[in-house]
Amino acid sequence: MTFEFDVITLFPEMFDCITKYGVTGRAEKNNLYNLHTWDPRDFTKDTRRTVDDRPFGGGPGMVMLAQPLEKCVTAAKIRQEKCGVSDTRVVYLTPQGRTLDHKLVKEFSRLSGLILISGRYEGLDERLIKQQVQDEVSIGDYVLSGGELPVMVLIDCIARQIPGVLGDPESASQDSFVDELLDCPHYTRPESYLGNVVPNVLLSGDHDKIRRWRLQQSLGRTWLRRPDLLKSKIEQGITIEEKELLEEFKIAYGANKNKVN
C-alpha cells in the first residue's frame, strides 16, 4: 500500500525539495508514497484568480479565502478515496497546533493518507478550519513565511516510518532506543584529527563494550542537554542496565566538573 499525501499550497513547486532528493526522493520514485498538490488558485473563477482578501476588523496582512481551500479539500478527499485510502485526516500546519514530536509522527504513520494544508499571509479564514480541519499541528515556536516548510517536515518524518523507505543500515538504528534519546557521538577516519583522537573503546573491537559506551553517551547527553526527553524516557520505562550506565555517567561527570584542568 502506498501512503497518499495531498498537499494544498499556493507554491506546489516547493515540494520538489522532498520528491526529488535523498531518501524521500527515492521513496517517491519507488511508489512507497505519493504526493499530489492542489493549488487554490486553480479553483478560482475571477480573472485575477483571487485566493486572499482583507481581514474583517481591519489591520495589516491578508487572509486566505475559505472557498478555494474548501474546493481543494473536497478534490483531495475524492482523490484519496479513488486511491483506496481508508484512514485519512485533514491537517493544518499552524503555530496554534499541537507541537510535532515522534509520538505524533507514529500516530500519523498508522493512517494510509493525509491531506495537509499550508498557510500563507496571516493564515486561513477560521471558518474553513472549523469546518474542514481535524488536526492542527505546529513544528515549533518561531515565525515563518508560510506553512510549506512545516508540511515538508511532517512528510519527511512520516515517509521515514514507511516500511522500505530506509535502507537496512538506516532502519537498524531506528527500532532501538534512538526514538527517545539523543544520539551518541560519531567518529570516522582519521583516528587522530588536529590532535583529537577517537575514544579508545571504539577501536577495541569489543562490540558489547561499544554498545554499552554508546548507550551511556546517549543517556548522559540526554541528561545534560534535554532533561525533558530523559524524563519521558524514564516514565516510559528504563532498564536496570540503562539506570546503571546513567549513574556511572553522572558520577564521572561530577568528578570531571571539579577538575581544574
Ligand code: 4FN
Ligand atoms: N506561520 C508565532 C506567532 C504568530 C505568528 C507566527 C507565524 C505562516 C500563515 C502562519 C510557523 C511556525 C511553526 C506552521 C508565529 C507553522 C508556522 C509552524 C506558520 C503564514 C500564518 C505562519 C508564537 C510561534 C512565534 C506565519 C510564534 N508549524 N505566522 O509564524 O505557518 O506549522
